[in-house]
Amino acid sequence: MGDRSVLHTRARRALRHESVRTWAALTPAVTLVLTLFGGAVVLALVRSFGLLGTDPSARPSLDAYRRLLVDPEVGRSLLLTLHVAVVSSTLAVVLGIGAALLLRGLGRGRRLTTTLFQLNLPVPHVIGAVAILSLLGQSGLLSRAATRIGMIDEPASFPALVFDPYAIGIIVQYVWKEVPFVGIVALAILHSTGDDLEEAARTLGATSWQRLRHVTLPLLLPGVLSAAVIVFAFTFGTFEVPLLLGSSFPAVLPVLAHQRYTDVDLASRPEAMAISAVITLLVLAVVVAGTTLARRTVRQDAA
Numbered sequence: 001m002g003d004r005s006v007l008h009t010r011a012r013r014a015l016r017h018e019s020v021r022t023w024a025a026l027t028p029a030v031t032l033v034l035t036l037f038g039g040a041v042v043l044a045l046v047r048s049f050g051l052l053g054t055d056p057s058a059r060p061s062l063d064a065y066r067r068l069l070v071d072p073e074v075g076r077s078l079l080l081t082l083h084v085a086v087v088s089s090t091l092a093v094v095l096g097i098g099a100a101l102l103l104r105g106l107g108r109g110r111r112l113t114t115t116l117f118q119l120n121l122p123v124p125h126v127i128g129a130v131a132i133l134s135l136l137g138q139s140g141l142l143s144r145a146a147t148r149i150g151m152i153d154e155p156a157s158f159p160a161l162v163f164d165p166y167a168i169g170i171i172v173q174y175v176w177k178e179v180p181f182v183g184i185v186a187l188a189i190l191h192s193t194g195d196d197l198e199e200a201a202r203t204l205g206a207t208s209w210q211r212l213r214h215v216t217l218p219l220l221l222p223g224v225l226s227a228a229v230i231v232f233a234f235t236f237g238t239f240e241v242p243l244l245l246g247s248s249f250p251a252v253l254p255v256l257a258h259q260r261y262t263d264v265d266l267a268s269r270p271e272a273m274a275i276s277a278v279i280t281l282l283v284l285a286v287v288v289a290g291t292t293l294a295r296r297t298v299r300q301d302a303a
Contacts, residue, residue: 048273064270076250085236088174096182129244136161169245185227229290
């Protein structure tokens with residue numbers, strides 16, 4: 001018993017030391033992120049309360065938030081932002097998992113196909129947005145090709161897929177960019193877990209659909225859920241793609257915040273900061289909820 005107690009004590013000390021070393025290695029990066037991100041959030045909150053503005057004698061006020069609550073434009077922007085984030089994240093997850101399953105099933109040429117699949121990961125979103133604009137715009141490649149082959153009379157007759165109220169162009173760009181991200185995460189999980197469980201289910205008579213539903217998807221769920229949270233957070237809070245591909249009204253919340261901040265009326269700046277604070281709080285809430293759900297799923301699988 002004494003030897004076992006000593007071993008447990010040494011194991012706990014080793015784990016504690018490893019945790020200390022890990023946090024020590026992460027401290028510079030964490031400090032930088034907290035300083036830049038946290039400082040920006042604090043500044044936005046302070047200015048959303050009407051402080052640090054043109055009036056040095058101003059007192060803290062919630063007037064900016066009250067104006068947002070009764071502003072119909074903010075409500076439309078919130079719904080559009082949720083529409084873009086939810087649809088983009090859902091499509092990215094579904095297509096990413098499907099692509100990972102297809103890539104895993106390939107024999108010869110799988111390495112080359114996987115490399116081609118993830119080629120657009122390092123492409124900046126701005127460049128992707130410009131490419132989507134050149135491809136799907138009413139004066140873009142597809143509209144001109146459709147005019148040449150006689151499908152439409154003129155490029156202007158091409159369906160509006162960018163600057164449209166349904167944000168189709170924005171969603172297409174996000175899906176094109178994020179499907180490889182989710183697919184690579186899912187493929188890594190599939191490779192790490194192996195085929196043993198699926199083979200056991202096949203031996204017990206499970207069909208392909210049953211193996212996918214009861215074995216493969218539960219294995220993928222924790223990791224893919226974390227990836228989906230990242231995609232949702234990005235698509236909800238990003239600015240440059242909706243600015244290039246989205247309509248001016250209604251605009252997604254980040255673009256609306258930019259419009260209010262650059263308005264000639266300086267009284268709109270607290271509203272812009274309040275919108276930024278709302279975006280941050282909503283994204284943090286989704287991240288916390290997604291992380292909690294992923295951890296709970298892992299614990300249930302381990303049990």
